Amino acid sequence: MASTRRTVILGTLGAAGALAxxxxxxxxxxxxxxxxxxxTAEGEVAFNGWVKIARDGAVTVTLxxxxxxxxxxxxxxxxxxxxxxxxxxxxxxxxxxxxxIFNNIxxxxxxLPVHPxxxxxxxxxxxxxxxxxxxxxGVMMTGGSSSVKDLWLPMRQAGAAAREMLVAAAAAQWGVxxxxxxxxxxxxxxxxxxxxxxxALAAAAAQQKMPASPKLxxxxxxxxxxxxxxxxxxxxxxxxxxxxxxxxxxxxxxYASVKMCPTLGGRAQRFNDAPARALPGVKAVVGxxxxxxxxxxxxVVADHPWRARKAADAxxxxxxxxxxxxxxxxxxxxxxxxxxxxxxxxxxxxxxxVEPALAGAATRIEAEYRAPxxxxxxxxxxxxxxxxxxxxxxxxxSTQVPGLARSAAAQALGLPDxxxxxxxxxLGGGFGRRLETDFIAQAAAIAKxxxxxxxxxLWSREQDTRHDLYRPxxxxxxxxxxxxxxxxxxxxxxxxxxxxxxxxLTRAFGLPGGGPDKTASEGAFDQAYxxxxxxxxxxxxxxxxxxxxxxxxxxxxxxxxxxxxxxxxAHAAGQDPLAFREALLQKHPKQLAVLRAVAKAAGWGTPSxxxxxxxxxxxxxxxxxxxxxxxxxxxxxxxGPDKAIRVHRVWCAIDCGLAVNPAGIRQQLEGAVxxxxxxxxxxxxxxxxxxxxxSNFHDQPIVRLAEAPRVECLILPGKGxxxxxxxxxxxxxAPAVANALFALTxxxxxxxxxxxx
Amino acid sequence: MKTMLxxxxxxxxxxxxxxxxxxxxxxxxxxxLVGAKYGCGKGLCGACTVHLDGQAVRSCSxxxxxxxxxRITTIEGIDTPEARAVKAAxxxxxxxxxxxxxSGQVMSACALLAxxxxxxxxxxxxxxxxxxxxxxxxxxxxxxxxxxSRSL
Numbered sequence: 012m013a014s015t016r017r018t019v020i021l022g023t024l025g026a027a028g029a030l031a032x033x034x035x036x037x038x039x040x041x042x043x044x045x046x047x048x049x050x051t052a053e054g055e056v057a058f059n060g061w062v063k064i065a066r067d068g069a070v071t072v073t074l075x076x077x078x079x080x081x082x083x084x085x086x087x088x089x090x091x092x093x094x095x096x097x098x099x100x101x102x103x104x105x106x107x108x109x110x111x112i113f114n115n116i117x118x119x120x121x122x123l124p125v126h127p128x129x130x131x132x133x134x135x136x137x138x139x140x141x142x143x144x145x146x147x148x149g150v151m152m153t154g155g156s157s158s159v160k161d162l163w164l165p166m167r168q169a170g171a172a173a174r175e176m177l178v179a180a181a182a183a184q185w186g187v188x189x190x191x192x193x194x195x196x197x198x199x200x201x202x203x204x205x206x207x208x209x210x211a212l213a214a215a216a217a218q219q220k221m222p223a224s225p226k227l228x229x230x231x232x233x234x235x236x237x238x239x240x241x242x243x244x245x246x247x248x249x250x251x252x253x254x255x256x257x258x259x260x261x262x263x264x265x266y267a268s269v270k271m272c273p274t275l276g277g278r279a280q281r282f283n284d285a286p287a288r289a290l291p292g293v294k295a296v297v298g299x300x301x302x303x304x305x306x307x308x309x310x311v312v313a314d315h316p317w318r319a320r321k322a323a324d325a326x327x328x329x330x331x332x333x334x335x336x337x338x339x340x341x342x343x344x345x346x347x348x349x350x351x352x353x354x355x356x357x358x359x360x361x362x363x364x365v366e367p368a369l370a371g372a373a374t375r376i377e378a379e380y381r382a383p384x385x386x387x388x389x390x391x392x393x394x395x396x397x398x399x400x401x402x403x404x405x406x407x408x409s410t411q412v413p414g415l416a417r418s419a420a421a422q423a424l425g426l427p428d429x430x431x432x433x434x435x436x437x438l439g440g441g442f443g444r445r446l447e448t449d450f451i452a453q454a455a456a457i458a459k460x461x462x463x464x465x466x467x468x469l470w471s472r473e474q475d476t477r478h479d480l481y482r483p484x485x486x487x488x489x490x491x492x493x494x495x496x497x498x499x500x501x502x503x504x505x506x507x508x509x510x511x512x513x514x515x516l517t518r519a520f521g522l523p524g525g526g527p528d529k530t531a532s533e534g535a536f537d538q539a540y541x542x543x544x545x546x547x548x549x550x551x552x553x554x555x556x557x558x559x560x561x562x563x564x565x566x567x568x569x570x571x572x573x574x575x576x577x578x579x580x581a582h583a584a585g586q587d588p589l590a591f592r593e594a595l596l597q598k599h600p601k602q603l604a605v606l607r608a609v610a611k612a613a614g615w616g617t618p619s620x621x622x623x624x625x626x627x628x629x630x631x632x633x634x635x636x637x638x639x640x641x642x643x644x645x646x647x648x649x650x651g652p653d654k655a656i657r658v659h660r661v662w663c664a665i666d667c668g669l670a671v672n673p674a675g676i677r678q679q680l681e682g683a684v685x686x687x688x689x690x691x692x693x694x695x696x697x698x699x700x701x702x703x704x705x706s707n708f709h710d711q712p713i714v715r716l717a718e719a720p721r722v723e724c725l726i727l728p729g730k731g732x733x734x735x736x737x738x739x740x741x742x743x744x745a746p747a748v749a750n751a752l753f754a755l756t757x758x759x760x761x762x763x764x765x766x767x768x
Numbered sequence: 769m770k771t772m773l774x775x776x777x778x779x780x781x782x783x784x785x786x787x788x789x790x791x792x793x794x795x796x797x798x799x800x801l802v803g804a805k806y807g808c809g810k811g812l813c814g815a816c817t818v819h820l821d822g823q824a825v826r827s828c829s830x831x832x833x834x835x836x837x838x839r840i841t842t843i844e845g846i847d848t849p850e851a852r853a854v855k856a857a858x859x860x861x862x863x864x865x866x867x868x869x870x871s872g873q874v875m876s877a878c879a880l881l882a883x884x885x886x887x888x889x890x891x892x893x894x895x896x897x898x899x900x901x902x903x904x905x906x907x908x909x910x911x912x913x914x915x916x917s918r919s920l
Contacts, residue, residue, distance in 0.1 A: 079866050080867070244864075245862065247867075248871075249858050249874050250855070251803020251804075251844040253867050255867075266797070315789070317788075317790065317793045318786065389866075389902055390869050390900065391866075392806065439868030440903065681904060682865055682903045682904035685903075685906060688904075707809075707810055708808055708812040708813055713902060716892070716899070716910065717897045719906035721907060722907055
């Protein structure tokens with residue numbers, strides 16, 4: 012999901028960290044062995060930090076990424092099981108402990124603010140250095156559509172290393188050469204056909220020397236990777252046994268409800284706790300400060316969640332509304348619009364001479380696009396459970412950042428990080444909200460008041476909506492110039508909005524943030540289109556409102572802006588939107604192939620059939636690169652009563668490099684279309700005087716089943732390593748729908764959510 | 769606090785709770801039946817769906833006292849032919865993503881199939897549009913209900 016692409020860390024920690032430690036003594040890059048051996052159950056042995064095998068042959072894979080719906084349980088187990096030649100039906104998983112080998116490296120490396128076509132040796136060195144450094148000083152993080160990519164090498168190596176050790180143990184037992192033995196389906200096979208199961212071999216195999224460089228299979232020998240594979244985490248999710256953060260039920264659990272300042276970032280000035288304390292079951296009333304980007308308030312701890320909620324409602328609090336008391340989202344958007352019009356911003360990408368090209372153009376068009384602040388609206392409301400026991404603590408939480416979660420709790424409790432144990436639960440949706448630790452620090456501060464008893468702090472849906480860290484609003488200006496033959500000669504784009512990364516550095520690491528934040532401009536500057544002349548810039552406007560990563564981050568709105576204006580350019584040039592894009596992609600076969608595949612599947616260029624009720628339909632197309640993958644979508648739309656926008660069918664093509672689990676990729680793309688459609692049709696939070704207006708699903712709707720389109724997915728055979736999958740399906744849907752609406756109605760919609768006049 | 773005799777998953781259970789406590793919280797915190805989820809507290813999302821005398825209800829917005837004398841069935845206890853068909857279809861079609869809403873989806877789907885063994889798309893729209901899924905599993909929910917229907 013959303014990323015913590017920390018460009019500043021790259022600049023500072025990447026280079027400075029290397030200088031401080033020194034090149035030669037940088038620690039090894041190995042990501043196989045944890046500092047402390049994995050804890051094992053009776054009869055189970057650990058081969059490295061990633062895999063344990065039990066006497067009965069059960070294989071337990073370490074899950075170092077959080078499962079939040081994106082299917083990492085299945086895809087990551089596949090990586091290891093492939094090289095282990097495991098019996099897939101015997102593969103289990105277990106959340107990882109916190110260790111450096113589990114730090115996310117690929118997201119940070121990919122966070123460099125450079126165009127993907129950039130090719131120079133200095134960049135390669137910086138990437139290498141950053142990878143090495145991030146293993147030491149990075150964080151465990153599930154985000155940036157990076158899980159499979161980040162663990163592609165280490166988890167396969169871990170499986171291959173264990174396999175070689177099992178083979179060595181069997182060969183020794185049989186007195187044959189290891190090279191003459193094979194493996195298949197959880198067994199080692201001798202040259203004469205005898206077989207020994209991994210379970211029987213595990214204890215002896217763990218004594219074998221770990222191979223320094225385990226040999227990996229060439230892709231053509233993959234038996235599991237590349238096969239559409241059903242999720243292995245489904246059974247618990249349909250029988251009530253799956254455990255999310257909210258389902259942590261340690262013995263003696265108490266429940267906390269918080270009354271938070273209605274103004275974001277505000278705090279309780281004073282409060283009268285007598286009415287709440289008088290209510291049955293109330294154990295404690297605790298004032299909580301705004302922590303890590305959150306809002307302050309007063310918490311009630313009670314013996315029952317309903318009692319805690321009612322008692323919190325009964326609190327009489329006088330608020331100190333703080334610096335956001337006069338913040339309004341409408342004014343913020345106006346300020347961004349002004350900045351995009353009048354300021355130059357930081358140019359993330361420039362080619363040719365855009366100003367002379369514009370000045371010399373025969374015709375020019377310009378437009379302004381807008382996107383609102385957005386809440387994450389994961390279905391599992393924010394919660395965390397904390398047990399404080401004086402010199403140690405235990406946390407149960409749905410989080411994308413276990414290490415930061417531990418630090419947040421430790422800091423709130425006044426404990427060293429090592430004294431806090433974090434149990435990562437299943438996430439009832441993350442989408443970037445659970446990259447934040449405001450609520451974990453808050454839950455820890457509350458639990459501190461009731462030592463020895465676990466306390467679950469649960470927010471209401473209304474609080475979840477109103478105390479989010481929102482997808483930043485953004486405004487983009489575009490100018491394009493055409494020559495006398497209506498060929499595009501210039502593309503100028505300046506967007507303005509808040510930058511996320513500097514805020515994250517401050518609230519999560521206590522560091523001052525600065526420097527260009529790639530996430531602000533990603534989706535605008537880093538695309539494949541071959542502009543004759545272009546300048547693509549972003550103006551970072553510093554505002555106190557806390558903003559966060561939201562599934563696909565900058566791409567979530569930049570794709571809407573860019574693909575909308577590309578469509579406008581196509582019409583200005585008098586060309587078909589598909590042909591216009593093709594002409595700008597002559598040196599980009601990957602993007603061309605994806606675009607053509609989706610167009611073919613959707614029947615682009617043929618008449619669009621009538622909707623089931625006979626209404627006229629039209630199609631729109633969009634193409635977007637994000638997280639290493641290329642996605643193109645075609646949406647087929649019609650209008651219902653009261654100009655209701657209806658999306659009937661969506662065709663979606665992706666090139667995501669090597670497709671590890673095609674079944675999982677299809678599932679993610681379908682889900683991403685629906686997720687993105689909620690933002691396209693309904694999304695947006697209005698903030699007045701620092702207070703978020705919508706509260707629950709009635710005034711902050713998401714797409715319902717009846718509104719969901721049919722989605723047809725195509726996975727192109729990609730080259731190279733696996734690229735991102737969880738997010739790339741989100742960005743193109745809003746522009747595909749907007750472009751279809753233009754084709755249908757002639758109205759060009761430049762603001763989200765989409766509303767026809 | 770009041771002691772109330774409830775029938776949960778065909779078992780008689782004494783539940784001690786304030787009578788206005790939503791059924792959801794009585795199930796979750798008293799009975800530790802956490803399959804039904806809190807999502808909105810207002811009957812807007814369906815994550816808390818359980819059956820009351822075989823009908824799908826939103827347990828977040830119904831007081832526990834209103835369930836006295838009625839048969840409560842949760843995801844942990846449902847074992848009807850419809851439930852077996854639905855769960856099998858959910859596995860074959862790989863419906864679930866994060867899974868948080870899925871207990872409620874399965875309970876709503878079971879109630880639908882019990883009353884309409886061969887639902888049309890419009891029936892599915894009507895019966896399932898009160899169950900929100902943020903991961904966007906709707907196309908597969910629709911397909912899985914049709915598949916379950918065919919297997920019944």
